[in-house]
Amino acid sequence: MQSATTLRARVSPEAISKVTRIFNGTLDDIFNELLQNARRAGASAVAITTEHLADACLITVADDGAGIADPANLVSLGQSNWSDECRAREDPAGMGFFSLAGLDTVVSSCSETSAFTLAISGAAWTGEADIDVLPWDGFRGTRIAFHFPPQPDGKLERTIQSVAKHYPLPVILNGAELPQTDFLAGAETVIEREGYRIGVFRNVYSDHIDTINFHGLTLRHKLPVIKEVRHTQWSVKVDIVDAPELVLVLPARKEVFRNTALDRLIDLCREAIFAVIRQQPFHRLSFEDWTLAQFCDPEFPEAARQLPPWVQVCASDSSCEVPAFTAISSDAAIYSDDDACSSVTFARLLAWSRGEGSDLELHCLAEPRPMVFFAAVRQFAGYPWYDTLPHYTRTAEAMLDADGTEARPGSDQAAIRPERIVLTFADQNDAELQLETDFWIEEDESCWSDPDSARIVLTRRSNLDPGDLTELIIDAVFSPSDDSDADSYDTQETRFRHDAAVRAHEILEGADAATLTGIRMAFGDRIAWRIPHGRTLRLSWSSDKVNLELSPFKPARVQ
Known part of the structure; x- marks a missing residue:
């Protein structure tokens, strides 16, 4: 058998038997298609009526457009009688009417050349039954009536209102014109x-x-x-x-x-x-x-020379609110943190450089020369004004004794107390800044859950008190666990705060002060609330003797 040398695509007649499965036949689809057909036909308005029966909705869509010239085109899938101008502008496919496929439908239309009525039953949509073409003596335009399953609670009317909302022609539903809005309302x-x-x-x-x-x-x-x-x-x-x-x-x-x-x-x-x-x-x-x-636009200007001021990042921050952008000046620089410990160390360095009672902003360096630090904004990389700013990162640290030699930590790792701390920063051009501070904290892998694992360096002349140092440790190290079996944030923070306070008092005041601090905080959290108001508890505790005394209530003297 000789094979054909040429072929031409065609639509199988069997496709019409599956037409009810080609279209979803939802109310949205039906109204959208019928309204688009009315618009293409040159209608000035579309009138829709609805009647809710016990077992169905009777819906009629009527327009005053040009009407349908050939009823055969109406029920021919993929074929239409739209004008050449309409075909050129909108590419109509001749399929929209088949959104009604499977529904009992009556179409009445009057055009310049014909006037007819078609009653299309379910079987007729798939080509299994003939469709009688009957005369119609009606208005110019097209009227389509069909049955649809019941639609309770106003769903049918809401669907029509939604379809008509941005339609370019007036839509009248049961005698009332529906509200419409410009699709671009609210545009800048x-x-x-x-x-x-x-x-x-x-x-x-x-x-x-x-x-x-x-x-x-x-x-x-x-x-x-x-x-x-x-x-x-x-x-x-x-x-x-x-x-x-x-x-x-x-x-x-x-x-x-x-x-x-x-x-x-x-x-x-x-x-x-x-x-x-x-x-x-x-x-x-x-x-x-x-x-x-x-x-x-080749003359499109560069982005405004604005950046957010640098702000300290805490270890507990799951997200950090970026401050408002401000204009940068000639003394602007960018500092990039590696982690919360670096951020807290740098924030303390800035505060130490400004001294007590300074009115400078928190992101300003006062000594050895004024400098204003801003946060890095990676999306700006490439702008000349941004790339020329010095971008600093910390590159080295030094603990020094009074004679300038490197200080060596003592056996007590809780208190590394050199005379001076010098941190070195370098920018993208390898220009260096060597800045003094009184505090430096460095993390290891476990310090998020244990302040004792953090390396803390504090100069001998630092004016930090135990409360200040406690807050610095918490900011730099505390990162709560969000595991499903972990304690609540408050419980984790309270436990960590106790340990951080003990560590701070040990560094600044010694082991006994640290022990008393731990006892005082534990007592305040777990026991003090049991003492009745107005009473005083006296406690003496040692390995061989315990003495508890609750003094009686003494009313205040009346003057």
């Missing part, structure tokens, strides 16, 4: 280009909303979003005016077909966002986004 700016109305929105998050309006049929498609660094987020929505190349995936018509027209729309949306940002007093685009903006 609306830009019209190449057959689209593009609305640019400020701080509207578009992940879960419809973003494209095809003449009332709204779709959710991911369009460009530009997020400025710790500033405004810009998004877009698009209203289709006349874009024949942008088409929908058939038959469902629930997503945009990916082609060059869609790529061009994405570019237009991004250009619209950049055009709006260009009009703002300043911007904080990342360097990457600014590079894209320059393709649209």
Whole structure:
């Protein structure tokens, strides 16, 4: 048998038998398709009536458009009698009417050339029964009536209101015109280009909303979003005016077909966002986004010379609130922390350099020369103004005795007390800063749960008291466990605070003071609340004798 040398694609007649499974036949789909057909037919309005029966809803959709010229086209899947102009502008597929497939439907239409009525039963949709074409003496336009399963609690009416919300023609439901709104209402700016109305929105998050309006049929498609660094987020929505190349995936018509027209729309949306940002007093685009903006406008200005002041990060912080951006000056620098211990050490260094009673900001260095530190913003890397700022990291530490020689820790690891602590910082150009401080803390793998595992260095002349040192240890080291079987945050923090206070008192006041501190805190937390108000407990405790005395209540003297 000789094989054919050429073939031509065709639709099998069997496909019509499966038409009721090609379309979902939901109310949304039906109303969207019927309203789109009325619009294409040149209608000035659409009237919908609903009647709730015991076992069904009787729904009628009528328009005053051009009507249907050939009833055969109406029930021919993929075939339509739209004008050449309509075909060129909207690419109608001749499938929308089949959203009614399987439903008992009556269609009446009057055009310039014909007037007819069709009664289509369930079997007729699949080609298993003939459809009688009867005359109709009615108004110019099309009237479609169909039965739909019962829709309780106003669901039918809510569906119609939703479909009509952004439809370009008036929709009358049971004699009352439905409210409608501009799809781009609330936009910062609306830009019209190449057959689209593009609305640019400020701080509207578009992940879960419809973003494209095809003449009332709204779709959710991911369009460009530009997020400025710790500033405004810009998004877009698009209203289709006349874009024949942008088409929908058939038959469902629930997503945009990916082609060059869609790529061009994405570019237009991004250009619209950049055009709006260009009009703002300043911007904080990342360097990457600014590079894209320059393709649209080579004169697009750089991001504002602003950065967030550097702030201390604590080990317990699951997230850190970034301070407001402020303008940078000639004495600005960037400091990058490795961890909470480095951050707390640096914060103490800044405070020590400023001295008591200073009115400088917390992120300012006073000695040996004034400097204002800001946090690193990696998205700005690439901007010349940002890259030329000195970016410091800590590179070395030294503990020194009074004669300048390296101090060696004693046998008591709880109290490393050199005369001086010098920390070295280097920028991206290897320029160094050697800064003195009175405190340095360094972590090891277990110190998040045990303050005794942290290495703490404190100069002999430090004016830190045990309370200050306790807070520094907590800030640098305490990181609560979030395991399901862990104690609550408060319980973990209380236990760690006790241990940190004992460690602080041991460093500054000795072992006996540390022991008393631990006893005092344990007593205050666990026992003191049992002493009746106004009474006094006297306790004497040793290995061979325990004495407890609760003094009687003494009322206050009346003057």
